[in-house]
Amino acid sequence: MLVLILNAGSSSVKYQVISPEERRVLAKGVVERIGMSGAILTHKKWDDKEIRLSGEILDHKMAIEYVLSILLSKNHGVIEDKSEIDAVGHRVVHGGEAFSGSVLITEEVMSEMRRCIDYAPLHNPPNLKGINAAMQLLPGIPQVGVFDTAFHQTMPKHAYLYGLPYTLYKRHGIRRYGFHGTSHRYVSERAAIFYGEPIEKLKLITCHLGNGASAAAIKHGKSIDTSMGFTPLEGLMMGTRSGDLDPAIILQIMHKEELTPNDATTLLNKHSGLVGVSGISSDMREIEEEYHESDRARLAHDIFTYRLKKYIGAYAAAMGGVDAIVFTGGIGENSSMVREHSLRDMEFLGIKLDREKNELPSKEEREITTPDSKVRVFVIPTNEELVIALDTMKIVSELKKN
Numbered sequence: 001m002l003v004l005i006l007n008a009g010s011s012s013v014k015y016q017v018i019s020p021e022e023r024r025v026l027a028k029g030v031v032e033r034i035g036m037s038g039a040i041l042t043h044k045k046w047d048d049k050e051i052r053l054s055g056e057i058l059d060h061k062m063a064i065e066y067v068l069s070i071l072l073s074k075n076h077g078v079i080e081d082k083s084e085i086d087a088v089g090h091r092v093v094h095g096g097e098a099f100s101g102s103v104l105i106t107e108e109v110m111s112e113m114r115r116c117i118d119y120a121p122l123h124n125p126p127n128l129k130g131i132n133a134a135m136q137l138l139p140g141i142p143q144v145g146v147f148d149t150a151f152h153q154t155m156p157k158h159a160y161l162y163g164l165p166y167t168l169y170k171r172h173g174i175r176r177y178g179f180h181g182t183s184h185r186y187v188s189e190r191a192a193i194f195y196g197e198p199i200e201k202l203k204l205i206t207c208h209l210g211n212g213a214s215a216a217a218i219k220h221g222k223s224i225d226t227s228m229g230f231t232p233l234e235g236l237m238m239g240t241r242s243g244d245l246d247p248a249i250i251l252q253i254m255h256k257e258e259l260t261p262n263d264a265t266t267l268l269n270k271h272s273g274l275v276g277v278s279g280i281s282s283d284m285r286e287i288e289e290e291y292h293e294s295d296r297a298r299l300a301h302d303i304f305t306y307r308l309k310k311y312i313g314a315y316a317a318a319m320g321g322v323d324a325i326v327f328t329g330g331i332g333e334n335s336s337m338v339r340e341h342s343l344r345d346m347e348f349l350g351i352k353l354d355r356e357k358n359e360l361p362s363k364e365e366r367e368i369t370t371p372d373s374k375v376r377v378f379v380i381p382t383n384e385e386l387v388i389a390l391d392t393m394k395i396v397s398e399l400k401k402n
């Protein structure tokens, strides 16, 4: 089976062609600057080098058309006919309370997704554009939606409700939804295999640290709490997002700096976090390069790791213990410094980091604690596209059986 994975953002479409049975990526790429001048398609066939093409791409439909044409092309393609694509798997950011797992996209599902636009006004509309375009360009080919929020739908009410008037939850759906669910699910399943115990017996803390960052408490295979909330702004400090703060600060700075709600949203989402504190960069590599040179880079790094440590402690408490901690995402997978600093002085919890193992650069799944560490720590590269491909295959195979 061949699955086309689509991740449609506001001005980009990322794609992969995956054979889920073989767990193999045949081609992948991204179309960027959709609707702007100088759109670029970057494409890589598995056994070829990366190519870059530019053109005028006005909307998501044109972008996906362009992707299909390169997938069909003689030199860089991987299929001879569109019908070789058996299904399309879409990444959808927000599934609200309606979706606790991946689903076949029907008219009903689409209208439920449209209802979730309120919760993710920046993300769900482009996701829907991608779905509409794929349906038009690949008619009759089943389309599956995989939601970032779905895995966290198992959270109990006391974890997902805020200390706000209950009517706001009822009226406007104000609650914690959580994000990065596909990644937390994938790395927790891989961690259980690495640990050698069924996931139903384990208490895991997964830390997805990329440009966006979140932690999750996964008890017996179910997400019972996660750091991102109603939107992906809450929780850990991130590249450009503030993470947790006193909500009164927002009102205060809006007043003092004469900011509109839009200005405040931009400040919290784009100019805060690592870049806001350091004044240098939102990129962890650059922060680490400046760690010993710049006080503010050090401060940004220290806030990042201190807050992560607090979440690890909180989730160990929430689950009544922890068997393993998982690091993933660009920072989690690559920054030995972030892992070391956030796990520093955690021997009381049973964490004994093996500093040498932590330093070894590797793209493989690995353990970075000593053999006598009560809590094991793993570094597990995430693979959200593979999860989308596997979910899509499962749903489509069942469809064919019926």
Ligand code: ADP
Binding pocket: 209, 210, 211, 212, 239, 282, 283, 284, 285, 286, 288, 329, 330, 331, 334, 335, 336
């Ligand atoms: P996204 O959330 O956009 O998918 P990624 O998961 O790719 O992002 O993570 C990007 C982050 O990973 C950036 O802050 C980048 O600096 C960081 N990163 C990548 N490699 C390293 C490294 N070797 N050391 C430290 N940070 C790294």
